Amino acid sequence: MAVSRSLSLLLLAVLGLAQLCRAKTVTYDFNVTWVTANPDGLAERKVVGINGQWPLPVIEVDKGDQLVVNMHNALDRSATIHFHGMFQNGTNGMDGAAMVTQCPVPPGSDFTYNFTVNQNGTYWYHCHTDFCYPDGYRQALIVHDAESPFVNDYDEEMTLTMSDWYHEMTEDISPQFLSVYNPTGAEPIPNAFLFNDTLNSSLPVKPNTTYLLRLINIGAFVAQYFYIEDHTFRIVEIDGVYTEPVEADTLYIAVAQRYSILVTTKNTTDKNYPIVTVADSVLLDTITPDLKLNQTNWLEYNADVDHPQAQMTVDVASDLVPFDDITLVPTDGMPLLPEPDLDIQVTVQMLNLDNGDGYAFLDNISFTSPKVPSLYTVFSVGDLATNQAVYGEFTHPMILEHNQVVQIVLNNNDTGSHPFHLHGHNFQLVDRQPPYGEHFYDYADGDPVPYDPNNHTAFPATPARRDTFVAPPQGYFVIRFVADNPGVWIFHCHIDWHLSQGLAMIMVEAPTKIQGANQEAVPQQHYDVCAAAGIPYQGNAAANTEDYLDLSGQNEQPGWLPAGFTSRGIVAMVFSCISAVLGMAFIVVYGLSDMKFKPTTNDSQATGSSAPAATESSSETAQAYRD
Incomplete structure (x- = not known):
């Protein structure tokens, strides 16, 4: 047994060296x-380009490569790059x-991303600042693996992206979205849905391949x-995790999710077959008449x-029954992790705050x-890095x-679905209710x-793993997941x-360990970017460098909101206030204009006659406010 184990270790060492x-x-x-682009042929608009081009370049590396991306930000706003799933x-x-x-990279600044890719599979990259990647700053990142379990099972490969698309700039949409005039938080409706950043694409294939x-x-x-159509x-x-091959005919792919599938073509050339993508219309509060949900x-x-x-x-989407990703089995056979050392339970809520948004x-x-930036707070606060207070309440x-074995239980109190992504990890899919499908x-x-x-269904013995999962x-x-990757990682929809x-x-995650290797891996250039952006990079969440437990500011x-407010009440209150202001303005203007003439009895009576109307309006406003 000892000899066998030694041989195994030697083989692993040789493979690693190779x-x-x-x-x-x-x-x-x-x-x-x-740059400008018009991917759906309906509206030309500005998009984020790289080296004067859009669509953006696909990043391709082999497993084990060092990836270096030198970014110069020539936009008129800040930007970053997140390598999703790395x-x-x-x-x-x-x-x-x-x-x-990190600090967002301001206009005119440079930022170098440099890391080793010890993973395999299908990923992507995108901007990770406010309202950035919907303007086109996103594309595929592929990590080729000469030793994948299915490397000999296919002849050729293709990368296919799908996305929603807006004709307006995000900077123009966002003020309408986060607004008192949109108290329900209804998401902006896309103008189109793209396939490989265009429409009506043909993918040439050979028969029996x-x-x-x-x-x-x-x-x-x-x-x-x-x-x-007519293919399985x-x-x-899924999301960079190899799975035991399973046959399927329909997938549900939420934003940020990835699948690799093997498709064997028919032994014929007499027909072409539709590749069909269907937007999940349940996510849309409204569907404009010109929005085409189904793409061929x-x-x-x-x-x-x-x-x-x-x-x-x-409405065909309501009839489709997609494959349930929670049933997939990773090829590495990693068993269900033991009972958690840390159980994090959070609930999704969509609410209004006192600004009406x-x-x-x-x-x-x-x-x-x-x-x-929270990572820089870890570097700043010494022994207090294990005290969550220094990172701020919000x-x-x-x-x-x-x-630690960490379990996250996410309860969704919202009537919409939410694809959650965890940076720095993939995680086991332990349970989800209700399941995918009908x-x-x-x-x-x-x-x-x-x-x-x-009271829950039995957990799988060998759970699927991925980095984005839909609630x-x-x-x-x-x-x-196991907290085996020291760092500050955001978990977000x-x-x-x-x-x-x-x-x-x-x-x-493991803040005292972050202060070692991770601190050494941040070059001076990153701090120079903070200085150029006017953003502090030392101190707690409030940028306090004197008392790390003082979060003032x-x-x-x-x-x-005060208790009892509803979205309907907010809308009523806002529009009532607007009406009141306009009404007062009208009264003032009317009154000032009336001062040009000597008042008559009839004029006075006319002015006075407006009082009952104003009282009635106030009563309606009060009723609307209560509603």
């Missing part, structure tokens, strides 16, 4: 600027989350269903024959960025000890159903509108 010898440095120079083990400062692991299709939802809001496929990867692209066997449209109706909450906290910090929206019309630790409407999910509303919290969420 991989190290193959590793190389892959460098990308990104000059980030505005663990950044030992390089937390390269994670790209603004005000969590197996293709690896990498599917990525790089959108900001809407999940999409995916299928290929085998799922072999083609698996093109023969360019010279018909390219038929998929035969669908706009709609906010998103985990429990009663709407994430509000600190004045100092970052909703959780301190994780090194190698029952996914079962709880949407009733009362929320929270997780009951004493059903008014349902819940349970996930587990990946619907970008919801993140802007505050649907996030941070995990400060920290950024805070707005105050709570």
Whole structure:
């Protein structure tokens, strides 16, 4: 047994050395600027381009490579890059989350991301500052692996992205979204849905050939269903985790989620087959008449024959039954983690605060960025790094000890679904109710159903793992992971509108260990960027460098509404106030204009006659306020 174990260790060492010898440095120079594009053919607009081009370049590396991205920000606003799904083990400062692991990079500044890619599979990169990536700053990141379990099972591969698309700039949409005039928090409705950043694409294929299709939802809001008419496929990867191959015909891909599938083409060239993506219309508060929810692209066997449209109706999504990702089994066979050392239970709520805007909450906290990036606070506060108070109340910090088994129970009190992403980790999918498929929206019309630790379905023995998981409407999910990656990691809904509303919290994982290798991995350039942006990089969440437990002046969420307020009441109050102001202005103008003439008896009576009307209006306002 000892000899066998020694041989195994020797083999692992040899394989590791071989991989190290193959590793190389892959460098990308990104000059980030505005360009113009018209991907749906309906509206030309500014988009974020790289080196004068859009769509953006796909980043491609091999497992074990060193990836270096030199970003120059030539935009007129701040930007960052988050490499979605990259663990950044030992390089937390390269994670790209603004005000969590770095300062946003201001216009005219440079920032270098430099880290080793010891992972495999399908990822993507995107801007991680406020309202940034919906303007086009997002694209695929592929990590090739010569030793994947299915590397010999396909002949060619393709990367396919899907996304929602807005004709207006995000800076123009966001003031209408986070506004007293939108108290319900209704998300902006996209103008189109893109496939590989365009419409009506044909993917040339050869007959009797197996293709690896990498599917990525790089959108900001809407999940999409995916299928290929008259074809099935085998799922072999989710979010960078290899899975035992399972046959399926329909997928539900929320924003930020990825799948790799194997598709074997038919032995014929007499027909082309629709590749169908269907927007999850349940997420949309309204559907404009010109919004096309169902898109047809083609698996093109023969360019010279018909390219038929998929035969669908706009409500077909309600009839689709997608594969349930929680049933997938990772090829590494990692068993269910033991009972947690730390159990974090949070509840999603969508509420209004006293400014009338709609906010998103985990429990009663709407994430509000600190004045100092939280990673830099870890570096600043010494022994107090294990005290969650130094990170501020409104970052909703959780301190994780090194190698703890952590369980997150997320109860969703909202009637919409939420795809949650955890930076720095993938996690086990332990439980979710209701399940995917025809029952996914079962709880949407009733009362929320929270997780009951004493009454739940049996947990899987070998759970699926991924880094983005969807919480059903008014349902819940349970996930587990090991806190084996020291760093400050944000846990957030990946619907970008919801993140802007505050649907996030941070995990400060093994803070004393962060102060070692991670601190050394942050170059001086990163602090220079903070100085250029005018953002402090020392102190607690309030930028206090004298008393780390004094949070006076920290950024805070707005105050709570008085008890009894409702969205309807807010709307009524706002418009009543506007009406009152306009009414007073009209009275003043009318009164001033009347002073040009000598009052007559009739004039006085006319002026006086307005009093009963004003009293009636006030009564209506009061009633609306109570409503």
